[in-house]
Amino acid sequence: MSSLSGKVQTVLGLVEPGKLGRTLTHEHLTMTFDCCYYPPPPRYEATSEEPIMMKNLFWIQKNPYSHKENLQLNQETEAIREELLYFKANGGGALVENTTVGISRDVKTLKWLAEETGVHIISGAGFYVDATHSPDTRAMSVEQLTDVLINEILHGADGTSIKCGVIGEIGCSWPLAESEKKVLQATAHAQAQLGCPVIIHPGRNPSAPFQIIRVLQEAGVDVSKTVMSHIDRTILDKKELLEFAQLGCYLEYDLFGTELLHYQFNPDIDMPNDNKRIRRVRLLVDEGYEDRILMAHDIHTKHRLMKYGGHGYSHILTNIVPKMLLRGITENALDKILIENPKQWLTFK
């Protein structure tokens, strides 16, 4: 048991879990996504270099990773401050900002946003996908990686004394890279020592979440403290989903607001829309998993901000919750998904 036991660790320090309120468990407030730039079709090269305008906004919405400025979420701190105030005005209380090393984590900006808005912000320790690992990271042993994670939680991240409150999002590719496997093992070791929450970004294959849970469990993780992100784009088959749900981790539907015709990172997937996500959540509630579901938007590009005509951080509270009620998900189940489950997950054991 660590000194953090029974508490949640935000960028402003420890808080009582009951203070969080409605919590989004997978968001980004400042990051860069150059690692995942996707070259546009030949005649759109000029478009990808333009500033964001009304006349190219639809193209950016359909090709979000092919527009260079769109990948610089770190340039929008003022707009995001306003959006967090709007989130709070709509009943939001907290969010997990799980930007990790490799996509420009910036805990100082997170601290500033928390101070300015009063929204509880929990920051993430660890590393994004293999493509962003530095040679130094790749050269580290599992023990050294474990020390890095523990240090970011107990002492502070990015050379500051601002502490992380979860491990992740830990980036995994498909197939799983050797360096990613070591980071997963380190994640399990640090989790077992600290009793902390863990959140994983799986590779884009239905087998990836199963493999990741196996690796984590073999290394001693508490699976009940583990979140599998991006279930919406990873496990689309109903039978496979119910099989995965039995493993006991949290199932996170975290791409609310994303309505894509063509999913650039995996053209084989028909990205579900919000109505489909709502039906999936209803299914999991009906099957008895309401204490294992989490929801978020995973905003990581500019075009999803309200400033650029996007849905923003309040979409779940203002639009999705009313539609879920209409589709028979009870207020009691919604309180579990938005308040109780995040609270249980984020509290150190």
Ligand SMILES: [Zn+2]
């Ligand atoms: Zn994310």
